[in-house]
Amino acid sequence: MGRAFRWLLPHPNVTLLLAVVWIILQNEFSPGMFVFGLILGMIIPWATSIWWPNVPQGFRPIKMIGYMFLVLWDIIVANVEVAWIVLTVPNSRLKPAWIEVPLDLRQPEAITVLAGTITLTPGTVSSDISDDGRCLLVHVLHTDDPEAVRDEIKHRYERRVKEIFSW
Amino acid sequence: MTLEIIGIYAIAVCLLIGAAFAMVGVIGLIKFNDPMTRLHAPTKVGTMGIGMLLLASVLHSVVFGDGSMHELLIMAFLFVTAPISAHFLAKVSIHNRTTETPPPTSRDGTWSTLNSPDTTPGPDKPD
Numbered sequence: 264m265g266r267a268f269r270w271l272l273p274h275p276n277v278t279l280l281l282a283v284v285w286i287i288l289q290n291e292f293s294p295g296m297f298v299f300g301l302i303l304g305m306i307i308p309w310a311t312s313i314w315w316p317n318v319p320q321g322f323r324p325i326k327m328i329g330y331m332f333l334v335l336w337d338i339i340v341a342n343v344e345v346a347w348i349v350l351t352v353p354n355s356r357l358k359p360a361w362i363e364v365p366l367d368l369r370q371p372e373a374i375t376v377l378a379g380t381i382t383l384t385p386g387t388v389s390s391d392i393s394d395d396g397r398c399l400l401v402h403v404l405h406t407d408d409p410e411a412v413r414d415e416i417k418h419r420y421e422r423r424v425k426e427i428f429s430w
Numbered sequence: 431m432t433l434e435i436i437g438i439y440a441i442a443v444c445l446l447i448g449a450a451f452a453m454v455g456v457i458g459l460i461k462f463n464d465p466m467t468r469l470h471a472p473t474k475v476g477t478m479g480i481g482m483l484l485l486a487s488v489l490h491s492v493v494f495g496d497g498s499m500h501e502l503l504i505m506a507f508l509f510v511t512a513p514i515s516a517h518f519l520a521k522v523s524i525h526n527r528t529t530e531t532p533p534p535t536s537r538d539g540t541w542s543t544l545n546s547p548d549t550t551p552g553p554d555k556p557d
Contacts, residue, residue: 284503287499287500287502287503288500288503290498290499290500338477338478338481339478342451342474342477342478345470345474346451346454346474349454349457349458349461349471349474350454350457354461354462354463357462357467359464359466359467361530361532361533363533363535363536365536365537378513378517379509379510379513379514381513382473382512382513382516382517383473383477383509383512383513385470385473385474385477385478386470388466388469388470388473388516388517388520389513389517389520390466390517390520390521390524390532391520391521391524391532391541391542391543392541392542393535393537393539393540393541393542394539394540394541394542394545395539397537398535398536398537400532400535400541402466402469402470402520404467404470
């Protein structure tokens with residue numbers, strides 16, 4: 264039973280996501296649309312499953328939604344801060360810095376989510392990852408205290424991403 | 431009727447905020463002089479600027495009849511793809527040494543972009 268389920272639905276979360284995307288694309292909700300979206304959501308992951316054999320373990324969509332709202336709020340706050348920096352700080356007094364974030368996360372999907380979050384919040388861009396994926400290189404636009412930025416990334420984002428992708 | 435008036439003002443405010451952030455992004459793109467600091471400007475346009483413009487579009491379609499949720503999809507796809515292009519731009523500027531080379535890591539050998547035979551530092555760099 265479990266194996267048949269996994270053969271039919273290799274990525275259950277993707278199936279749901281595709282169904283929702285299909286409904287939004289159609290711009291109207293009807294049972295027929297939902298069923299057709301579900302069928303698409305089953306066929307597409309099934310047909311492409313040989314290219315992504317690994318299913319992320321223990322993904323928690325509920326916590327992901329809470330995390331998205333936190334990140335949205337941070338994006339708004341950081342946007343205003345960075346706009347202020349762009350308009351007021353001259354180039355000669357700008358203090359850009361490379362900072363290194365040691366990663367506790369091991370799953371590639373979790374690291375991708377964290378790196379995407381860092382880039383989306385203005386003022387920080389994730390630039391590179393170390394050879395065996397245990398450190399993230401982040402560029403900061405303007406900071407007096409690189410350690411504080413690193414600690415904020417670790418406490419505010421990485422801890423939550425770890426909860427989303429915990430088994 | 432009053433709802434429409436409130437809606438029009440809300441749409442106008444969203445458009446203005448979005449345009450203002452796009453403007454600040456462009457100013458940043460012109461003003462900064464290093465590839466990495468310049469990279470920070472488009473991330474701002476991509477999130478707040480486009481976000482507010484799309485919010486105005488959603489409000490418009492909700493206030494004037496047919497509600498549309500397509501903008502949510504635009505937003506989602508933008509938020510998923512924008513960090514990837516920014517990441518690649520950063521990797522290119524590290525690879526080409528057009529920006530300050532990052533300090534070595536404390537835990538591993540080196541950064542993955544620097545770990546390639548044709549990025550060895552030194553004066554004999556081919557141009």
